[in-house]
Amino acid sequence: MRAKLYRFMAGRYGVDELSRLMLWVVLALFVLSMIFRWGIFSIIAYALIIYMYFRIFSKNIAKRREENLRYLDFRYNAGKKVRAKKERFAQRKYYRFFSCPTCGQTVRVPKGHGKICITCPKCRGEFIKKV
Numbered sequence: 001m002r003a004k005l006y007r008f009m010a011g012r013y014g015v016d017e018l019s020r021l022m023l024w025v026v027l028a029l030f031v032l033s034m035i036f037r038w039g040i041f042s043i044i045a046y047a048l049i050i051y052m053y054f055r056i057f058s059k060n061i062a063k064r065r066e067e068n069l070r071y072l073d074f075r076y077n078a079g080k081k082v083r084a085k086k087e088r089f090a091q092r093k094y095y096r097f098f099s100c101p102t103c104g105q106t107v108r109v110p111k112g113h114g115k116i117c118i119t120c121p122k123c124r125g126e127f128i129k130k131v
């Protein structure tokens with residue numbers, strides 16, 4: 001049985017991060033369809049299942065890999081903001097963060113210096129803040 005499965009999957013794409021995400025979305029859609037009793041959720045979920053299996057059993061590996069890379073890129077870029085927020089939160093004890101009134105650049109300033117003139121590293125604009 002196992003050997004049969006190996007033979008069947010030879011040359012096929014298999015499971016990747018994108019299909020794992022699809023599986024979670026499918027589960028979420030089924031839960032939503034049970035809560036709200038809207039058929040559209042389960043229709044979308046079934047369509048996603050079909051697409052997910054199509055990707056897993058696909059022999060066009062290059063194309064599937066490209067789709068997965070696009071998804072990973074998107075995930076990385078979406079996480080950038082969250083990581084920056086976390087970083088700021090971790091540094092809140094020693095630094096204050098301001099956004100430049102001219103260009104909007106975020107400027108990090110060490111705390112405990114009273115009222116100071118801050119020079120933006122991007123546009124060289126100056127503004128006064130209490131830190």
Ligand SMILES: [Zn+2]
Nearest residue numbers: 100103120123
């Ligand atoms: Zn600026």
